[in-house]
Amino acid sequence: MNMLMRKGVLGLAGLAFAGGVVGGPIAAHHAHSVDARPVAVVQSSGVDSAKLIPHGTQGVQSRIDLDDEQVANVKAIIAATKKSNMDERAAVISIATSLQESKLENLGHLGDANDHDSLGLFQQRPSSGWGTPEQITDPEYSTMAFLKGLKQVDGWQDMPLTEAAQTVQVSAFPDAYAQWEQQAADLVGQYWNS
Template identity: 45%
Template sequence: MPRKDIGKHRHDGISPTTRSVEVTPGGQPTGRHRREIESTQLTTLRTRLKPIYATPAARIGLAAGLVCCLGLAAAVETRDAGAPARAATSVAAAEQAAAQAAADRSIAETQQRASRSNIRQAFTPEQAPSPTPTATTPAPPAPARTTPPARKPTPRKTATKRATTPTKSATTAAPKPKPTVVAPVAGLTQAQMNNAATIVKTGVSMGIPQRGLIVAIATSMQESNLLNLANTGLPESLNYPNEGTGYDHDSVGLFQQRTSSGWGTVQELMTPAISAQKFFSALEQIIGWQNMSIAGAAQAVQVSAFPDAYAQHELAATTVVQALS
């Protein structure tokens, strides 16, 4: 093997060596000689770096590098130490997920079975012929229910008849308040009975009791024979409706009241209702007239020259009042 002088002409500061090394045909040293070369180079490197290591800056940098290396090693170890725990956690989560999936599948299967069962039960009643007659059976009552509305017009007609009936009753009842048509009693004429009815109606409207009504009828029977009389001595009285004429001073009307005595105007005294109202007002002014006889009460109002003449009409007046009450 050819040899080559090493370091004969070296000027890199490394002491030349007189040893020769074997080289391969390609120009590369063998293994043993290579190690020697590397050892020599390492020694030279240490010699050069030793002054650098002696400075404070180099030491601080070296310490910092060492600390960084130690920290990196600790981090790697910590990660490696937490790996089993994470692995265990992942395994537990996987097992839990598998169990949940199994439970979900079980629930889904149960629901499917229940759904199939419900479907079967749903189809069973539809196929059964019994429900069809039941549904058909209620159908007949439907027309029966439709039939009653057709009968509704009948009640309406009945209601119309009922409405007509009260109308007739009202029409029939209307004439009742008119006592002018009351049939005469006690030998009176219809005109006398009509005047008596006016007197009674006026007294009732004023709240006069029945005994006062009898006093008024007896008084009119005696004074005018229950006729609305005018007076020839008072020509104005002839201008109003009358049933004859009298002649006593200026007395007129049913009660032969005198305008000169303050009973009222000729027109008022010739009006039967007003004349009766004035009589009843005068009667109420008599204290204790209810306890007097019919004739006594009449005389207290009329102050007649014949005070006992009113008594003869008491029975007939009572009959007339009872017929009109």
């Protein structure tokens, strides 16, 4: 897919995500406490922390407490990343993106609170070509779809997290992904080898 066409398709998806970020499914679903204080780094088990956050974090970092379902989704994202033959950095970008888009919840249709037809961990839209509702509410499929988009971004490995995520997601709030980098890296460090 050429770059102009990909940007056009991803741009349409980004417009859909924008409404959801401001007042869409997450705001209507339920509130999570977000702690925007400086965070401590969790020691990773055999994962090179420099590989997880090669550019350092950008801005104030947020953190939420995760329930069992959200941890299961973290593990599903890591498994799909490995299945896609991508590294820990790709998992950090994926988890941070899902933290921003859905707080790691596999969201179905939320009625009037839904942002158009955005669904799943990454708030992907069937109408924008991400897959069927059944596919994009499958954590493995939705992660692999996100990673497929990430692989098409030239130099994603060398980009700051928020730039790489934004290039795939095309959000109206391009810097929003950055706030989740530390928690995403901590989760990859904790679960990559488990």
